[in-house]
Amino acid sequence: MSTSDPKMSRMQLTAMVVGGMVGAGIFSLPRTFAGATGPLGAIIAWLIAGTGMYMLARVFQFLAERKPNLDAGVFAYAKEGFGDYPGFLSAFGYWIGSCIGNVSYWVLIKSTLGAFFPVFGDGNTVVAIVVASVGIWLFHFMILRGVQQAAFINQVVTIAKIIPILVFIVILAFAFKMDLFQFNFYGGGLEGGIFEQVRATMLVTVFVFLGIEGASVYSRYAKKREDVGAATITGFISVTTLMVLVTLLPYAVIERAEVAGMRQPSMATVLEAVVGQWGAIFVSVGLLVSVLGAYLAWSLICAEVMFTAAKTRDMPKIFARENANKVPDVALWATSIVIQVIVITTYWSRDAFSLMLNLTSAMALIPFLLVAGYGLMLTRRGETYERDPKDHRRDVIIAALATVYTIFLLYAGGMKFIVLSAVLYAPGTALYVWARREQGLPVFSRTSDWIIFVLAAIGAVVGIWWLVTGYITI
Template identity: 40%
Template sequence: MTEQKSTNNTVSLWTLVSLIIGSTVGAGIFALPQNAASVAAPGAMLIGWAIAGIGMLSIAFVFQVLALRKPHLDSGVYSYVRAGLGDFVGFASAWGYWLGSVIAQVGYATLFFSTLGHYIPFFSTENRWTSGIAVSILTWVIFFMLTRGIQQAALMNVVTTVAKILPILAFIILVAFLGFSWDKFTLDIWGRNGGSGSVMDQIKAFMLFTVWTFIGVEGASVYSKQSRTRRDVGRATVIGFFSVLALLVTVTTLSFGVMTQEELAGLSDNSLAAVLEHVVGPWGGALVSLGLMFSVLGAYVSWQMLCAEPILLMGIDGLLPARFGRVNRAGAPVAAQLVSTIVIQICVVVFFMNEATYSFMVQLATIMYMLPYVFSALYLVLLATRGRGMTHPHAGTRFDDSGPVVSASDNRRHLLIGAVALVYSLWLFYAADPRYLLLGCLLVVPGLIPYVWTRIKSGDRIFNTFEWVVVALVILGSCYAIYGLTSGTLSFA
């Protein structure tokens, strides 16, 4: 495949790199020391990062390759899934990605107010309902802002990006020179005495946290049409990815050299601040906490705006009622934003009533995010092996299998990328705690109601044979989830 010049070549290589770093480095890194130590010792953690590095890079390249091979698919990440595997699987992926964003919103808010509660007891973890009410108010205030077409100003994006990167860099420098102890890092490097299970069990448990920290790494592919050259997209993906990976691995490695695994596992959600406070005193914790609150607040506003995007696109594409695809005079998708805000509010009530932890919300959201990842990887494998996806009801229109001519060598490379990403994605589902898979199935089921109603109203076939199998598996999993919740064997905690 030859390099192509863009007709609107305004986005430079380093702008693409900054987009990846800005969208990927979020709240996850601030909770990473505690998250990692709660399931893995230092040795298993490093192996987990190596696996995650290969797997997540392959997923990032899946979206880059699909953007090159299918430039006419412009309805976001889920459009590849819909083109390759049909309407319902595409819908389920978009629905899952949307719910993952909704759950992530509640996780962001929980982390924000728990950090604030460290300094203002009114919002401490003992006063969960105070934080719950504050989250609800914040959510609805942002909703009314967004309905008026108000988006984040460029200045706010700059401030929040700088505010989260500087404390992380300060953490790395101060801990590396003042607090890291190699003896402490290697004291129980494989977790033999920590009760974390075998090394493989530790790696499996650690993997979902790694995915959470990489959400957004496919960002450069979104701007492939505006890049100066297509090659810049690949370069930016590699540079941005390894920059983020270096930050994540450095933060977790240094943390294990400051405190033991048991001590790290007992920290609060904002564990990055606690580790730096352990090294330099209270001012270090305050510095990181301030950066975290700026970062999370900026992410909360932007992600609430983005939460509406999958609903808007599915309304436009006819997978949900058309009203969800409409915008008001200010250009805001009010119906999509309203339903997203209502579901965020429901999640706040459910999670706070059941005392769900930040860790629980992260892992459940990650499972939902994985749906478009695994199916997009499968689509690339199908393209590379048979030249097309599965039979699609709209073949011949916008979801045909036309695209640029691909050389045999490029096709082999694409097959390798897709296969690695698919194996990695499936292994993540295998490694996940089964309760997150069951709850994920349960969360997909409500989406069947508007989907089926829309299909009946439009006169389209509801499900094909392959989709019936998928629906049956989803319903079976949701039945197990309902039984677990009612019997007490499954919980939100």
């Protein structure tokens, strides 16, 4: 499709959702869940996360249909409902969190290669960082050639990377041992009750569900507005089914404690234990395709969020610039530079992948909470339902459940990641100050904005102190 007709079909929008969701997370699920809980806890966790995220997906769906004028919905909804500064924080948090998520992709790629080439280690050796850096800039210059070209590549890659996951599921289904599944069922050997086990998995489920908003972020490219909601729900249901199966089936072929001790990507290690080394190679190749495709999808989303925030004057106007191929080039440069810097810092991290996974999830919680909160606000006021009241009561319930779920996620994530996110949110406000000065506007126009900033600044100071004193280790 030429740049003169930059519209995406429903299939391409769905591929953006699936491409964003099926990345590093799904390949790490066996070990991540096995280290926290058994099949019972996993089932409960997916019921909570699946229901909560489905409600959030439905909020994205009805907001896309009822507020078609709001593009890049993740932060646009926050601004519409809560004001300029919360809208900026949502955009910045989603953007920087997505950049951190992209770093996790490079860490996992190098960790995967480290199983065959020790020089890559666990993904944070000097060689791994150099190779990842080359990859970052190769993708950067490819995307600069055009959004539509990148979207087409993402659609092809999305189809290709689903195949190894389906093969994994089929092989483990045939190898299913009910007695072993029952032995692992209650998570024998783990400390804490079932509630603590489930709580320990919540940030992971946020990470693997990131991407359900992919179609909403790219709503300005949709051929039909209703395609945004349809793509969101279709992608969500498809990927959730895959993730649940990938989580539960390993419990039926290997003891939980053994899965918990496997190196990442644990899906490859599980299949190797069942069918031999070719299984590890097969899944590893699939992972490389999957993660590179997810990186492409998220690089597009990162640049699009910053570009749209600049277009609505919530970010400095320089980020609203596009090149001849209609790509937001300055926003993309900023994204790639931030990813490069964070990749370098992984050299000093003890478990870079887990840190990136949890911090990405924590940064997404505030934007998701504001979207759910705006959905609840809209439905309680009855706005846009004057001529079509039949769905009003249903949407109120959906928005209320989505809001409760995102509040629970903040609790489940714990204070550690809240203050770590504040370490990023507080200095990020400098971009908001820059944008407001450009417009000749006061930085904070409401008392609530000052309160939010002071809380973020206090959180940042506490977070830095905890890092310095070793209370938080990365």
